[in-house]
Amino acid sequence: MSLTGRRVVLWFLSALAAVIGVWSMVFPLEWYETFPDGSATWGFGPWIRLDGPFNEHLIRDVGAMYLALAGAGTVAALSRSLTAARAVAVAWIVFSAPHLVYHLGHLHGLATLDAVAEPISLALTLVLPIPLLFGAWAKADAQAAPPTTSGCA
Template identity: 35%
Template sequence: MSERRDTRRLIVRLGLAGAAVVHLWWGLWAYAAPHHFFGTFPGFGQRWTAGYPPYNEHLVVDLGATFLTLGVLLAVPAVRYRRAVARLALAGATVFGTLHLAFHAGHRGVLSGPDWIAGLVPLVVGVLLPVVLWVAAPPD
């Protein structure tokens, strides 16, 4: 295997692992502490999820389950790389990310303009990162 392919594989695996960790963290937080997640996500003084009231425990727990599922799907090829599995997980993350971004791009909730824009930035990354990793994924 070429050195270039090895480097690409490492970069893709690190990207998968990073995305998996983020999804698992958010998922565990939303699933285990839905009210806290709703009221304080993403943290750092921001309250983006609370910008879409009212609070609904069922929906936040379901979101947590979705994040946990995506986290597991992204973690598998990060640990044991297979191009087809990586691309399948990344395709799922892209679909979720695109639909999530589309909703928030069209709905501000009660967020101010700057908070709404700031909230869109990680959603755009959530679409672009899996697409870039999908394209970069080298063969087995």
């Protein structure tokens, strides 16, 4: 994957995480009642509300976690570090895999559109970071690395 491709993936994931993070931190009840689209305009039903009672603490914690992903993704997108990109990819995969598995087992109560859209959207956050784990960006990483000394005087 090229440096540009890597940055596109990182910026997309960071923007997604920032929107979810800010929304759930600033307006936790609205997020709980209207996620994923904030209204019925797009035809989606409320995904979070069907999964249990409102818990402001839990929702704000989820928001903080998404903001952490957004922050780390932003740093990785701005840097040329393969290690930073890989760390962000691992964080997204570790979060997204069990998140997707949980929701695949809890689709009951969702309208057909929601039962299709929810797993697809969750799978994207699992699949998109995978290419960040692979590839050699030696030139980009060499440019970002500080000069080394041989230790000889």
